[in-house]
Amino acid sequence: MNVSSCLRFCFLLHGLLLSAGLLMGAWLPVAGLAQETAAPVPDANRWNVLFLAIDDLRPELGCYGTPGAHSPNLDKLAAEGVLFRNHYVQVPTCGASRYALLTGRSPWASGVVNNNEAAYRGAAALQNKVLPGAQSAPELFRRSGYRTVCLGKISHTPDGRVFAYDGSGDGRPELPNAWDELPTPFGPWKRGWGSFFAYAGGKHRQDGKGHSDLMEFVAQQDDDLPDGMLAGAAVEQLRELKTAGQPFFLAVGFYKPHLPFVATQADWEAFADTDLSLDAEKVDSPHWHRSGEFFRYQAPFEKTQPLSAEAVAKSRRAYYACVRYVDRQVGRVLQELEDLDLADRTVVVVWGDHGWHLGEQQIWGKHSPFERANRSVLLMRVPGQTGAQVQAKGGIVTDALAESIDLYPTLIDLCRPSFQKTAWPLSGQSLVPVLTGTADAGRQAALSYWGKTVSIRTASQRLIWDRKSDRCELYDMTKDPEQTTDLATARPITVARLKALAEERWRQDAGAAGPSDTEGKPGG
Template identity: 30%
Template sequence: MLIVDDLNDWVGAMGGHPNSKTPNIDKLANQGTLFTNAHAPAPLCGPSRASIMTGLAPSTTGIYGHIRDNDIRKVNDKTAHSQFLSEYFKQHGYYTAAVGKVFHEAIVDGSFDDFGGRHKGFGPAPAKNLKWAQAKTSTDWGPFPERDEQMPDFESAHWIANKLKQQHDKPFFMACGFLRPHVPWHVPQKWFDLHPVKDLYLPPYMRDDLQDVPEIARLISDHPMMPTTKWALENGEYRNIVQAYLASVSFVDSMVGIVLDALESSQYANNTAVVLWGDHGYHLGEKDKFAKMTLWERATRTPLIIKPPKQSNKQVSHKPVSLLDLYPTLVKMCGLPENLNNEGQDLTPLLHNPNAPWQHAAITTYGENNHAVKTERYRYIRYEDGSEELYDHQVDKEEWRNVANDPAYQKVKTELAKHLPHVNEKWTKYSAYRSNAYFSQKTKEAGWQETHNK
């Protein structure tokens, strides 16, 4: 299982950006099923990963913000009695190993047999930020350090590669969590050279994009730690940021290649399933943001590739799926008994036929009772105050026109609303959120204290 932090659709196989260079991820996509309409349970690392690993939706657990990995079990009865994905495989006779960022910080104690560690923070950093001087943020961009060997992801890739060279007398479940392209967008110069600034295309951007969204949408997506597109344009940094993100994606693609090459040359090449996913998407200037943490397409959509053992043919599915579906899907693929606590859908019917009938929607939750419902055609958002957004991707894939108040779409909204979660658990007191004033207040109301994360 290959996990890529903050990866949006800027990979070649998804066609998200014309300047993308990701030969290794593309190769994997050409050998398995690429889900082009996959969405995160939450548009933020901590709650998304907690949801994926427990098989429980954020609205069930109340984990809406970052949480200490070892606090997940303390949240409520559901999490207390859940088995993490790795533990379920371990219970059924698998050897389990992980390295890097798998949960939010690293791993929950005891959730894997072996853990190769996770670098504290997000890699080596220059003595002072190269571009972005805002305090209390990892956001920055530019070439650094000099060599791939200095990057934590290099160590993680080789740790897993070495595990694949070993003799295993049990089936195994291995997870490798890469840090890039999470900020800071620092990778060695050679990756920047792959993407000359003068040749880059900029993402579609409309300056007044947020004028037709509800006030709450602006409040919960306001993250002053990150630059705005307006700032990037006025300061001549937009192309540099796009270059840095593309460079970071190309770098992590090469790390993915190290692992895939090791698997291909190992004795396990023909009996090992491979899954690659990003924990959520990322805005690169769209809607005036360089951030995740919204309920719009750019923040929820992420790559998902599943390659069963021995499969070598490319399949593409445009059906709406959730990363919450990974747990039951991997369990079914490997012939294990169903875990009845899982709230996701088994995707194996789409692995057999990517165009199979599919009545499900993908749900993304950001804070208590704020949800996005994604189908093949529509994105419907309902916020905790009842306000709404609706986008028709058939005519508006950039989500520039909110048609929630258009009477012609009333029936569509009614149908989409049927997918909204019926349970909306209160914010857990173990969940911390400090990069947004609106949600910081919510977590304080839930009983969270500064001492929780010290």
């Protein structure tokens, strides 16, 4: 029997065994949401979900082959599951990326191509009432009888409630009817955005006191900072969920390595002898930008364009330090899952909400249609895939093209929630064939959006298509991974072929618009 066959057998056998022992206890609804009755789903609600979102995490990890990265806990997870080497987000900005993931709607279907507040403001905003179908993945699991808990930044706001940076807002849940609990701890930062833009000791960027340092590494203990508190809260939630008598969907959204770069002193010192230099060439493209989010902070160096070699190394070191810190928080949560004997009935997902230019192409940040901004981390560990075959291989690494919108249908296929009606057709496709080894290729192309621009990524090429001007850039990703040489003029047939791939996807999405969708399409 080959490895793929073994994995498929383990999936089937493990699911049958668990279905007999996973009980669905009393479900505690919030006002206005009653438990659903629906046609029975075979082997329903068979696995828990632990979903870990990490803000601005590009594939800067040991398991992705990054030299010098300190990520032992994420590397261990990758060695026990599946690493997607070619995962692409829908939109390279926090809120719009998360909106696509959580609703399962492509930007072409929703019109959400850059709006961070899309879940609660604008034509595609979710409705504050119970619809016949679920408007988000956690709502669907909740209506299936799962206990759903949100800690940290899962949707755009850092505590799942509608508040602006300055603290104004009504505090309603950003995702209607999705969560049983929103217990994000704030500590001395007192509120969500304070925790998100935190410095040590209760200071934060939005406190009105002028705190705006690009980096700070003075904290001594992990729990002196918000992500440490989130990890501690997640551990406590797992202990409670263990005894709750019902399946759970626990979502934990860590803030780092998002700006400002803040972690412990030890994380900074760990890279004292690491060479993190970079000699990057500025890309000749109208999509190059001046890295406004990065340069708004007060830096410990002169802010030049381009940065000096010393400033480049220091900024990259700060990012690596934050990754090291958040990796440790992930490890705390995963270890508790193991200690509570929950790992063999819990699907674990680690997802980066987009990539980040770390000086490549002389860009510092996201917000571009280039590879660095749209490629992000996706790791999955599924019950039945943690056996000796997988571990002997050091995990499964797939080159299959995947998109963030594929996670919603994948979790439905894996967990079989008893309620499966969605408010609109899901735009993604299940990754279960890739996870089980029955398919290797995945998609023909992954599509990402940024305003009026769409990027089409195949296994070997990236086309950046400005649909307003019809201007195109084409890059050979096998020979030119940093996209320095535009081949669009030299290869018009390839450009036309990749445009046709995008247009076929849009035809498939034509019927996927939601009940209140009136936003224009990109380029429309």
